[in-house]
Amino acid sequence: MRKGGPLFFIVGFFIFSLFGWVMFPKILFLEKTQPIDFSHVAHGEEAGLSCEDCHYFRADGSYAGIPSIDKCMECHEGGTGLEGKAAQEEEKLLEFAEEGKEIPWLIYSRQPDNVYFSHAAHVKMAEIECNTCHGDMGEREHPPIYKKNRLHPYSKQTMAMETCEACHQERGVLNDCFVCHK
Amino acid sequence: MKKETIWYLDRRDFLKFAVGAVAGIHCSPMPWWLANDIALWTQNWSWRPSPQKGPVSFINSTCKLCPGACGIKVRLVGNLPVKIEGNPLHPINQGGICPLGAAGLQFLYSPSRIKSPLKRTGERGEGIWQEISWDEAIAELVEKLRDLRTNGNSHTVACIDGQRHGTMSRLWERFLKAYGSPNHIYTPSVEDTYDFTLTLMQGEGNGVGFDLENTRYILSFGCSLIEGWGAPTRMMRAYGAWRGEKLGNRTKIVQVDNRSSITVGKSDEWIPAFPGTEGALALGIAHVIIDEELYDSNFVKNYTYGFDKFKSLVLKEYSPQVVSEKTQVPKDTIIRVAREFATTKPSIALWGRGKGSRPSGFYESMAIHSLNALVGNINRPGGVLIPKGLPLTSWPDVEMDDIGTQGYYMPRVDQSKDLRFPFVAHRLQNMAANIQEETFYPINMLLVYEANPFFSIPDNLSFIQATKKIPFIVSFSSYMDETAMQSDLILPNHTYLERWDDAFTPLGLQYPVLSITRPVIKPIFNTQHTGDIILSVARELGGPVARSLQWHSFKDVLKQNTQGLFHYGKGIVPEAEPKEPWKGLSKESPSLPFASSDEMWNRMVEKGCWYDPAYSFGKWNRIFTTPTKKFEFFVTKLTTLLPKARDEVFLPHYEPITLEGDYPLLLMTYELITLVNDGIGNPPFMTKILDDTLLKKNDVFVEINPKTAKQYGLGEGDYAEIQSIKGKVRVRVHLFEGAMPGIVNIPLGLGHTAYDEYLKGKGVNPNEIISVVKEPVSDLALGWGTGIKLVKV
Numbered sequence: 001m002r003k004g005g006p007l008f009f010i011v012g013f014f015i016f017s018l019f020g021w022v023m024f025p026k027i028l029f030l031e032k033t034q035p036i037d038f039s040h041v042a043h044g045e046e047a048g049l050s051c052e053d054c055h056y057f058r059a060d061g062s063y064a065g066i067p068s069i070d071k072c073m074e075c076h077e078g079g080t081g082l083e084g085k086a087a088q089e090e091e092k093l094l095e096f097a098e099e100g101k102e103i104p105w106l107i108y109s110r111q112p113d114n115v116y117f118s119h120a121a122h123v124k125m126a127e128i129e130c131n132t133c134h135g136d137m138g139e140r141e142h143p144p145i146y147k148k149n150r151l152h153p154y155s156k157q158t159m160a161m162e163t164c165e166a167c168h169q170e171r172g173v174l175n176d177c178f179v180c181h182k
Numbered sequence: 183m184k185k186e187t188i189w190y191l192d193r194r195d196f197l198k199f200a201v202g203a204v205a206g207i208h209c210s211p212m213p214w215w216l217a218n219d220i221a222l223w224t225q226n227w228s229w230r231p232s233p234q235k236g237p238v239s240f241i242n243s244t245c246k247l248c249p250g251a252c253g254i255k256v257r258l259v260g261n262l263p264v265k266i267e268g269n270p271l272h273p274i275n276q277g278g279i280c281p282l283g284a285a286g287l288q289f290l291y292s293p294s295r296i297k298s299p300l301k302r303t304g305e306r307g308e309g310i311w312q313e314i315s316w317d318e319a320i321a322e323l324v325e326k327l328r329d330l331r332t333n334g335n336s337h338t339v340a341c342i343d344g345q346r347h348g349t350m351s352r353l354w355e356r357f358l359k360a361y362g363s364p365n366h367i368y369t370p371s372v373e374d375t376y377d378f379t380l381t382l383m384q385g386e387g388n389g390v391g392f393d394l395e396n397t398r399y400i401l402s403f404g405c406s407l408i409e410g411w412g413a414p415t416r417m418m419r420a421y422g423a424w425r426g427e428k429l430g431n432r433t434k435i436v437q438v439d440n441r442s443s444i445t446v447g448k449s450d451e452w453i454p455a456f457p458g459t460e461g462a463l464a465l466g467i468a469h470v471i472i473d474e475e476l477y478d479s480n481f482v483k484n485y486t487y488g489f490d491k492f493k494s495l496v497l498k499e500y501s502p503q504v505v506s507e508k509t510q511v512p513k514d515t516i517i518r519v520a521r522e523f524a525t526t527k528p529s530i531a532l533w534g535r536g537k538g539s540r541p542s543g544f545y546e547s548m549a550i551h552s553l554n555a556l557v558g559n560i561n562r563p564g565g566v567l568i569p570k571g572l573p574l575t576s577w578p579d580v581e582m583d584d585i586g587t588q589g590y591y592m593p594r595v596d597q598s599k600d601l602r603f604p605f606v607a608h609r610l611q612n613m614a615a616n617i618q619e620e621t622f623y624p625i626n627m628l629l630v631y632e633a634n635p636f637f638s639i640p641d642n643l644s645f646i647q648a649t650k651k652i653p654f655i656v657s658f659s660s661y662m663d664e665t666a667m668q669s670d671l672i673l674p675n676h677t678y679l680e681r682w683d684d685a686f687t688p689l690g691l692q693y694p695v696l697s698i699t700r701p702v703i704k705p706i707f708n709t710q711h712t713g714d715i716i717l718s719v720a721r722e723l724g725g726p727v728a729r730s731l732q733w734h735s736f737k738d739v740l741k742q743n744t745q746g747l748f749h750y751g752k753g754i755v756p757e758a759e760p761k762e763p764w765k766g767l768s769k770e771s772p773s774l775p776f777a778s779s780d781e782m783w784n785r786m787v788e789k790g791c792w793y794d795p796a797y798s799f800g801k802w803n804r805i806f807t808t809p810t811k812k813f814e815f816f817v818t819k820l821t822t823l824l825p826k827a828r829d830e831v832f833l834p835h836y837e838p839i840t841l842e843g844d845y846p847l848l849l850m851t852y853e854l855i856t857l858v859n860d861g862i863g864n865p866p867f868m869t870k871i872l873d874d875t876l877l878k879k880n881d882v883f884v885e886i887n888p889k890t891a892k893q894y895g896l897g898e899g900d901y902a903e904i905q906s907i908k909g910k911v912r913v914r915v916h917l918f919e920g921a922m923p924g925i926v927n928i929p930l931g932l933g934h935t936a937y938d939e940y941l942k943g944k945g946v947n948p949n950e951i952i953s954v955v956k957e958p959v960s961d962l963a964l965g966w967g968t969g970i971k972l973v974k975v
Contacts, residue, residue: 008195012202013209020210028215058237065235112225113232152222160218 029147029156035104036092037085039141047075051130051138063119069093069102106146108157109134115164116182126171133159236260242269242790244685244697245283246678247862249347249371250274250413251685251695252283253790256702263287263679263702268415271756273763273793274688274695275415281856283415285865289677290706293938294661294863296674298708306650307668316710319673323715324722326654327361330626331723336362336589338626340613344369344633344861347686349739350713352577353731354631357716360580360730361723362589365625367596368608369633369860370963372538373689378605378960379547382817384560384568385807387605391567391692392530394420395764398564399522399529401467403438403460403550407445409855410537412690421448423762434526436519438463440850441885441927442920453519454922457850457967459509461546462836463516464531464553466505469496470520471556477524478558485802486555488816488833495833508836510922524557528564535966536853538689539860539930540640544960548817548834555813561805563767567797568805572686572694575746581726595622603961605819610639611954611963618648628655631712632675633861636664637934640952640965641908658712661863664936674709676701681711682737692767695793696747698740698786711736741783748779753794755785763795771796824959831959839955845969847890849904851930851948859931866940875916876929882945883916885927886972891917894972904928905971907953911946912975926970 043049054067072093082090096103111117122128131137147156168175191199207213224230236259245252245266253272257265266286270277299319304310330336341358343351346368358366368374377387392412394400405411408421424433435449440457455463471477472493482489506513523529531553533542551566559565582590593600596613616622628649636646646668649655657669660677675681683699713736720731733739747753752771754760771794776782786792798804803811809818817832824831841848856871858864869877876883884904886896896902896915904911904926913928921927932945952968 006198008191008198009202009205012199012204013206014202016203016206017209018206020207020212024210024212024215028219060238062238064237112222113230114225149219149222151219152225154222154225158222161221162218 028150030150032106032146032148034106034143034146035096037089038143039086040138041141042086044138055130057120057124061120063123065119066105066107069097072103073097106148106155108144108146108155110154110158112154112158115180117180126173234259234262234264236262241700241702242271242788243679243702244272244683244699244790245279245286246345246348246683246685246699247282247286247289247858248410248414248860249345249685249688250280250415251347251688251697252279252413252415253697254279254283254286256679258702261703263290269790270759271789272697272791273693273754273756273760273795274413274691274697276419276760278415278419280410280414280418281868281871282858282865285867286679288865288867289660289862290679290703292661292863292865293940294663294936295677295707296660296662296666296672296709299674300672302670306670309667311672316708319671320715320718320722322671323656323673324719326627327719328723331362331585331589334585334588335626336585337364337592338624339363339629340365340367340595340625340627341629341631342367342369342610342633342635343631344635345631346371346373347688349574349684349743350631350736353713353716353736353739356577356580357720357727357731359590360582360586360720360727362586364590364592364594365596365613367594367598367610367613369635370539370541370608370610370639370965372534372541374606374608374962375534375541375544375547376689377607378544379551380568381605382819383548383551383555383808383814384805385811386568388571389569389687390690391569392532392690393528393564393567393692393764393767394530394690395423395762396564396767397528397530398433399526400433400435401438401519401523401529401531401553402435402445402449403464403531403533403546404440404535404542405445405532405538406443406536406853406855407435407437407532408448409443409445410853411534412538413688414537414855416688416691434522436522440922440925441852442918443852444855446920451519453511453515455509455511456922457848457925458543458839459836460533461543461549461834462500462505462508463511464546464549465496465500465834465836466502466509466511466516467520467523468492468549468552468556469500469505470502470517471524471553472496474521474524476521477556481558481560482556485558485560485806485812487808487810487812487814487818491829492552492815492833495830495835500836508838523553527557528559528562529557530554530559530565536851536930537855537859539638539853540851540966541962541964543837543839543964544957544962545835545837549836552815552834555815560813561799561802563799567692569687569692570694570794570797572696573746573750574696574743580730583726586726592623595625597622597961601823603959604823606960606962609961609963610635611641611645611965612961614645614648617651618644620651625652626654628652629658630655630665630669631658634659634663634665636668637936637947638860638949640949640963641954642947642949643909658715660709662936663861663863664934667936673712673715674707675712676705676709679703680705680709682713682740684740684743692764692797693793693795695791696743696786697791700787713739741780744783744786745779747792748774748776748782750794752796753792755782755792756789763793766795767797768799769796837958839957839964841953841955841967841969845906845971847924847926847970847972848967849906849926849928849948849951849970850967851952852927853930857929857931859929863934863937863941864931869940869944877932877945878914880944881914882929882932884913885916885918885921887921887923887925888917888919890921890923890925891915894974896972896974901975903973903975904951905973906951906968908951908968911948911951913946926972 245254252275253269255267255269256263268277268279300311303312381387436451437449438453446452502513502516533550596609655669656671657666659666685697687694720727856868900915928948933947954963954965
């Protein structure tokens with residue numbers, strides 16, 4: 001063996017694997033904050049709303065997802081007399097409502113347009129809990145940082161195809177193309 | 183001497199480092215994430231389809247893309263319409279939809295939509311426009327209209343209207359009457375043929391119904407029964423009903439046609455008769471029925487006039503042998519079909535070529551309708567009916583001042599309803615000829631509503647030439663079509679998905695239907711409802727015109743119509759899917775359950791329509807209103823017009839059609855359900871499904887019988903030039919056994935010079951080389967075929 005031995009291999013391996021693990025995710029994702037610092041705790045535990053009050057299935061079986069601003073204004077119309085930081089956040093909401101705009105929420109789990117994802121099939125038929133995919137959103141006081149991928153319009157949390165396939169396989173659901181790509 | 187070892191990176195070390203780097207990267211998540219991201223990166227492409235998200239809802243409305251008046255059910259996601267389906271509550275289509283109706287959304291987003299009012303700044307047809315505001319546009323129109331009216335030239339304003347069955351046409355008529363112009367002219371249609379045939383033989387021609395669902399034998403003279411004739415989706419439903427019956431009880435369809443169309447393929451028997459001889463064939467069939475005494479003697483005796491004269495003419499001139507020579511139909515076939523037609527009850531004879539965008543011959547129609555009288559199948563189940571009129575609110579009389587009266591009672595520029603031939607109501611071709619030859623008064627302003635005559639009428643180039651003499655042309659088109667291209671001012675209308683509108687009973691339906699069209703989306707461009715423009719122009723003009731049109735908006739006009747229906751008190755605003763409404767013809771209709779006309783209006787808007795399937799059979803004085811109060815084989819109305827003519831002129835007879843020039847071949851146009859050939863452009867979805875034996879890249883194919891093609895040395899796919907007296911077009915040849923020898927078939931609807939990249943320049947427009955033939959007595963312009971030469975190029 002000549003001088004150096006496996007040293008250069010190890011150095012190369014170490015630097016690049018460190019880059020891949022530490023630097024790359026920092027470069028790849030753009031960190032964004034939600035337009036409003038929304039607290040699920042304040043709405044759930046404190047205001048006494050249930051999850052289904054805002055995140056519900058429509059009569060035709062489709063899922064409403066994040067509620068429209070009209071839903072927010074059912075309670076917040078004219079303000080609710082909040083104080084401090086919460087009042088500032090409510091002010092932002094009222095401004096959106098006044099301009100007639102929807103709140104531009106950043107949706108962590110938004111699936112690409114080429115995938116047909118049905119909440120009814122997953123939640124109602126397969127009885128998968130919400131937090132299996134979405135984490136414990138309901139217990140958060142602040143929304144998590146949204147990590148937008150610089151290469152495309154989706155976030156870090158957007159499920160990749162292998163995740164879908166693995167779960168389908170585990171549960172004995174078909175993995176044919178047409179199941180998701182309609 | 184000991185060599186000093188200096189540390190340096192040699193090639194081997196570098197390779198070790200690189201291999202380590204590659205291995206290191208692969209032990210991190212980076213390459214695996216990037217592999218996934220490549221798939222998601224494709225979602226940046228702007229042209230990928232992106233489904234709308236939001237709650238799904240449905241709105242019922244009515245299709246206005248053809249006169250069929252089908253109910254549609256528009257699927258919306260959020261506020262965006264995403265799909266058009268058939269409205270299952272609507273009695274005409276009962277949830278069915280045709281390819282055009284299903285492609286309707288493509289009209290909304292068509293690249294040829296006109297996005298704001300435009301004023302021409304370049305030469306006509308050059309396509310140089312200036313965007314102007316609605317106030318400016320309406321002011322310009324009002325100023326020109328006011329000038330013409332003040333100078334006593336109100337009659338020199340003409341309006342071409344492509345939608346005859348709706349409140350918009352009533353409004354145009356009323357506006358023009360108050361303004362002082364008689365020139366409200368519809369685009370040509372087979373409906374003109376039905377109107378005059380019924381006017382002459384039965385007394386009145388305001389609509390005809392064919393009880394096709396209840397009939398057992400159909401003798402169709404060239405009607406494309408399931409390819410767009412009548413109300414297209416109703417006909418497809420009817421076809422399903424016929425074929426749904428048990429074997430032995432099925433309705434027999436006999437199709438007389440010069441080419442093997444889809445309708446021919448779906449019928450029980452095809453009789454290829456030489457085009458133009460259909461009347462002779464009908465008379466040959468009449469000959470057999472009369473000769474063998476198979477006719478309904480009771481009906482003929484009690485309800486017809488002039489049978490003896492008809493009988494002697496038919497027996498003398500139209501023996502199967504003679505007719506066979508004229509029509510190329512074997513003698514035995516004529517005899518057999520005549521026997522079947524007379525002995526199968528009920529049976530019906532239909533006329534009107536293709537989809538019916540062209541009028542049929544005058545005597546041809548009379549000859550065919552005579553067959554219905556011979557077998558006594560008028561005003562009987564399964565026969566020819568006269569549907570009740572729509573009980574709409576009647577409007578107060580138009581207020582007429584001196585200028586208005588003087589203008590309105592001038593003769594029409596298309597010479598319709600004049601003394602020479604008062605029974606054909608709309609003759610657009612005459613208008614062009616009169617303007618061109620300056621034999622009549624000039625036309626100073628042309629208004630074009632929901633029509634594209636510069637493309638769609640036969641011999642359209644002569645028509646465009648004539649309109650060069652019109653100083654001011656206004657188009658209300660939503661799309662940059664051929665007519666809009668040649669106009670001076672464009673006031674774009676909303677599309678049918680953005681506006682309030684309605685549709686009356688379509689051609690051929692047995693019972694009255696009023697269908698409501700409502701906006702399903704807010705107007706996406708700066709367009710305005712033409713109805714509202716008429717009302718605001720009337721307000722600006724002031725005086726009697728304003729007082730005759732006092733509605734605030736066109737929606738109010740529609741809403742007021744409902745009052746008439748409400749007071750009529752009967753009929754159905756559907757709550758549930760109609761169960762075969764044609765089976766309830768002889769039943770009494772239910773009373774309306776509404777407390778007010780407003781309540782009824784709201785329900786009609788929600789459900790889409792009102793209809794009244796009850797039909798009173800009998801009541802012959804309603805059906806026959808001729809001077810003799812009978813069905814007239816011998817037309818007495820004509821005798822006063824032509825006192826010196828021989829008897830034959832007043833009877834159905836056969837007159838050969840003489841084509842201009844000496845040409846060896848006959849060019850026949852044909853219509854397809856997948857190709858629009860009237861007021862609108864074919865949507866890309868439909869153009870895409872045309873066979874490549876019909877349209878390949880930009881070449882259109884004509885159908886030629888292999889025998890004929892051989893004579894001209896033509897093979898499949900060869901290029902050829904068609905030459906007629908009017909001009910020439912370049913086509914490709916498709917050899918087709920279903921084409922009669924000596925005939926070249928060409929589709930209508932291609933060859934646009936306007937619209938967008940999906941339509942412009944595809945194929946050729948046969949209208950450009952068609953020479954219009956005028957029938958001697960009716961003065962009716964026939965434009966379904968023309969003599970041609972074929973040259974291989």
